[in-house]
Amino acid sequence: MSDYKLGTRCVQGGYTPGNGEPRQIPIVQSTTFRYATSEDMGKLFDLEADGYFYSRLQNPTNDMVAAKITELEGGTAGMLTSSGQAANFFALFNICECGDHIVASSSIYGGTFNLISVTMAKMGITSTFVSPDASEEELDAAFRPNTKAVFGETIANPALTVLDIEKFAKAAHAHGVPLIVDNTFPTPVNCRPFEWGADIVTHSTTKYMDGHGAALGGAIIDHGVFDWMAHAEKFPGLCTPDESYHGITYAEKFGKEGAFITKCTSQLMRDFGSMQSPQNAFILNLGLESLHVRMPKHVENAQAVAEFLYSHPKVAYVNYSGLPTDKYYEVAQKYLPNGGCGVVSFGLKGGREAASVFMRELKLGAIETHVADARTCCLNPATSTHRQMNDEQLKEAGVPAELIRISLGLEDKEDLIADIAHALDAI
Ligand SMILES: *Cc1c(COP(=O)(O)O)cnc(C)c1O
Numbered sequence: 001m002s003d004y005k006l007g008t009r010c011v012q013g014g015y016t017p018g019n020g021e022p023r024q025i026p027i028v029q030s031t032t033f034r035y036a037t038s039e040d041m042g043k044l045f046d047l048e049a050d051g052y053f054y055s056r057l058q059n060p061t062n063d064m065v066a067a068k069i070t071e072l073e074g075g076t077a078g079m080l081t082s083s084g085q086a087a088n089f090f091a092l093f094n095i096c097e098c099g100d101h102i103v104a105s106s107s108i109y110g111g112t113f114n115l116i117s118v119t120m121a122k123m124g125i126t127s128t129f130v131s132p133d134a135s136e137e138e139l140d141a142a143f144r145p146n147t148k149a150v151f152g153e154t155i156a157n158p159a160l161t162v163l164d165i166e167k168f169a170k171a172a173h174a175h176g177v178p179l180i181v182d183n184t185f186p187t188p189v190n191c192r193p194f195e196w197g198a199d200i201v202t203h204s205t206t207k208y209m210d211g212h213g214a215a216l217g218g219a220i221i222d223h224g225v226f227d228w229m230a231h232a233e234k235f236p237g238l239c240t241p242d243e244s245y246h247g248i249t250y251a252e253k254f255g256k257e258g259a260f261i262t263k264c265t266s267q268l269m270r271d272f273g274s275m276q277s278p279q280n281a282f283i284l285n286l287g288l289e290s291l292h293v294r295m296p297k298h299v300e301n302a303q304a305v306a307e308f309l310y311s312h313p314k315v316a317y318v319n320y321s322g323l324p325t326d327k328y329y330e331v332a333q334k335y336l337p338n339g340g341c342g343v344v345s346f347g348l349k350g351g352r353e354a355a356s357v358f359m360r361e362l363k364l365g366a367i368e369t370h371v372a373d374a375r376t377c378c379l380n381p382a383t384s385t386h387r388q389m390n391d392e393q394l395k396e397a398g399v400p401a402e403l404i405r406i407s408l409g410l411e412d413k414e415d416l417i418a419d420i421a422h423a424l425d426a427i
Contacts, residue, residue, distance in 0.1 A: 001071050006189060007292040014068030014285075027282045028060045046246055047253070047266060057269050061278035065285045069209070069219050072188040072288075073201050076224025077261035079269070080217060080281055084184060084204020086274035087218030088112050088151075089120075091180050091202050094264045095235055096148045098124030103142045105152035105168070107132045107161040107398070109204075110385070112182065116151070132161045139171040148234060149177055154193060155185035155340050157371065158381065158405045159398050160319045162328040165335060169197030176231040184208070185341040185372070189295040196335065199226040200260065205284050207372030208341070211294055215283040217276045220264060224257035238263055294374070294410060298342030301376075301408035301416060306344045308417050314354070314424050316347040316402070342408040343371050352391075352401040354427045355380045359404065361423035364411060371407035376416055378406040 001013045015025045033052045035041040043049035052058055062080045070078035081087040096102060104116055106129035116127045128142045132152065150172035152163045165181060172179040178199035183191060187208045193201050203209060205217035228251040232239035238259050241247035245266060250259040269275060276284075299322070306320035321332035321340050332340055348354040359367055359380055368377040369385060379385065382394050382401040391401045408416060 002074070006072065009068065009071045010189075010292045011289050013071040013288075014066070015064040025061060025064045025282065025285055027278050028055075029278055030059075031055045047248055047262070055278070056273045056275050057265055059275070059278050059281070062276055062281045065281045065288070066219060066221075068285065068288055069188075069203070069205075070221050072192075072291075073183070073221045074188075074192055074194045074223070075201065075221040076257035078219060078221040079261050079265055080205070080219050080276040080284075081269075082218065082274040082276050083216050084109075084182075084202070084206055084218040085111055085115065086272075087202040087204070087220050088180075088182060089115055090264050090268045090272070090274070091200050091220050092116070092120065092125075092149055092151065093123075094260060094268060095178070095237065096120070096125050097237065099146060100125050100148045101144050101146045102127040103139075103147055103150045103172075104129050105132045105156070105161075105163060106130060107156040107159045108151070108153050108182070109157045109184075112151075112153075132156065132163055136167065136171065139168070140174070143171075143175045147175060147177055150179045151182075152179070153182040153185070154191050154335070155321070155343075157185060157343070158345060158379075160321065160328070160340075160343065160345055162321050162331045162335060162340070164331055165193050165196035165198055169199075172199075173197070176234060178226045185343065186336055187291060187295055187341075189292050190299070190336050190338055190340060194223040194225075199223050205287075208287075208295065208298070209291060210284050210287040211291065211372065211374055212283075212287060213370060213373040213375065214287075215280040217280050217284050220261065222257075222260040226260075227256055228259055237267075242267065295341075296338070297410050298372075298408060299339030301411070301413045302342040302344050303339065304413045305406070305408055305416060305420060306346075308420065309344070309346050312421075312424060314349055314427055316349045318344065318346040320344045341372070343405060344408065345403055345405045347400060347402040348404070348427065350402070350427055352380075352382060355402050355404050356383060357427050358423045361426040362419055363422075364416060364419045365406060365423075371405070373407060374410045376407065376409040376411060378404055380404050 066078040180200040181193040181198040184204045203219040228238045238251045250263040321328040365376040381399040
């Protein structure tokens, strides 16, 4: 499939039926799998043979969908998880343990920020956050001898900053560690971070990949290029025998292409069990079949709305990397030549009250803690997700009181702009 163009991979990747087999991927709704002899099953447990034994670790439906996303990103191995949160936790915890350190962009999803700065800190994994705009010197200064990974988001949710992937990859590799990039917002349709030096890509498939607000999920994809053995002293989990798996050394047995995902499946999925249900994987695959058709439409709607907002007298500022006035326009031209995503954020001159009137008056855009859906939705963080903060704290967190995040869906842009114009008039 990897010889085909991206759209063809969206539609037909991950699964090619044999003669008389189902055209659509089958939902293997089974927790367990039957074997004729215990020797056969033993080989699976020893990772001596390929096959399924329990859906907490692996399921055929999930593997077909993971294979499609792997083909879209241009990786060598991939897996699904129950959510984007699980994907980011697994990707980091697969190489970091107690006593280790992570360098992360400060401009990332709030859930991931909490995961790294609070929950992983309780596991003894410390972190240093750097600005996505950090210079090479500033990035360099964030590393410590115990740093094991660098983390960032291609387009950050909700700040909409664009990561200079090459710069972050260069810094990570100079310190012998991989770059992990959460590519949720652009999806591989608009950016493939592996082409710019990223080593591991994660997704909240809950967003554009599903695209219909129907199924929670996540994915982890390995580029298969990072040489764990060249830095064996940093990554004992991959480069020394795993006593919980009969002394297998993942990087030796599965090589650069397979070690990361094999360890993540056989160790973390076994022990934490954050598996996506095969029903959700099936729904996710329906979304993937039209991802290359939907993304340009999300971008077209967002670009039109961003331009309309920018020229409106009641709007103070607009954040969208497709606007030539945006701080990230140049970086976006490099990494996102076909556009980024359908999410725009903006501030109203009338502040908090104006934001509240605007959102109340919208008819098509619903108030939701969600983005990247076929239906337009919006959120004022100050009165919802960040409502415990005062105006001063909100400003510091980069989500000023008047900020509205709007995720443009797949409706006709004329209707969306009319809806927004009406809500602005009501202020
Ligand atoms: C939503 C989101 C997540 C978390 O994903 P869930 O599927 O909600 O767990 C992680 N990263 C980004 C960029 C997101 O937008």
